[in-house]
Amino acid sequence: MSERFILIPGRTSKQGCGVSEGKFDEAYQHEITTLQVAPADMKRMGLANGDRVRVTTDTGRQIDVAITAATGDELPPGLLFIAYGDLSSQLMDGETHGSGMPTSKGFDVTMEKLG
């Protein structure tokens, strides 16, 4: 079962520290390879912390990633969040809308449970 979402990559404190402490360190790698999902969306899709999902953008870019429940009510249903890093960069496409800046936030995606 796959559902439509909007994915917002962004900065976090741990991601920011990891940039200085080492991008191959476990803390940084964990932060940038964990997708945050609203608890209500997890419940509806039968997802648990640590499950892996496949996220595919409308332009065909794809990542497989582990999920975790977003803290409290930080994310409204329908919205996903991931810290900036290798995985979020893999979803960026070449389209810049004439601005010189490829879209890096607000990806239209489908998310499906793996395994």
Added chain:
Amino acid sequence: MSTPAGPAKAGHYAGAAEAGTTLIEDSTCTFCGCVCDDIDITVKDNHIVDAKRACVLGKAWFYNHHADDRPSCLVEGRPATVEDGVERAARILTDAKYPIIYGLSDTTSEAQRVAVGIGDAIGGTVDTTTSVCHGPSGMAFQGVGEVTCTLGEIANRGDLIIFWGGNPAESHPRHFTKYSLMPKGMFVPNGRKDRTAVGVDVRKTKTAKAMDLFFQIKPRSDFEALWTLRALAKGVDIDPEQVKNDTGIELARW
């Protein structure tokens, strides 16, 4: 709190806190755009061992930057004098057909000025890493201009602070305490009590918790939200139902 707009004293060396260490007061952190210039650095054996007043991002940045003993200049991979390096760089640049000077994001303003001068002299193009992030902002600056001010002005004058789609609580951790919310400034003598903080975002981030008012708008309704505010400011009649549908926020709250 020290005056945010006050002169930096970077490079001012004070007495060592303990034997074998050097204390460098009022160092500048260039990790984020806050560029805090009040960090007291303790150096031991060429390693930064303390960064007083730095935030979590600043500490991670300082603790992982150390003096290194690599040669300051290499030519063909071999150590060279700076004079030889400059000579070689000048030859490469003047021989280039269409040089592009790129980078400069962690470079001082003085060095950027020199880079632009060199680009001018050799008929090159200057671009920065900022283009791949703030490209649209740069185009807007050139097209319609920019309303801006310094963090010092915000600290001393800002009585209505709006954070729209930003999360400084995580990305600029000292923004609230040193610049925008807590400081007692010239025209906001009571600090936080004299300021109204408003947040607008699709996510209820850590920043939202520090706001007096928070508007969790529907994703991709920023334009409608801004136009609602514009209409209200202009006294234009707007449909409450449409505002609620478009932005996810009751008209009465705007």
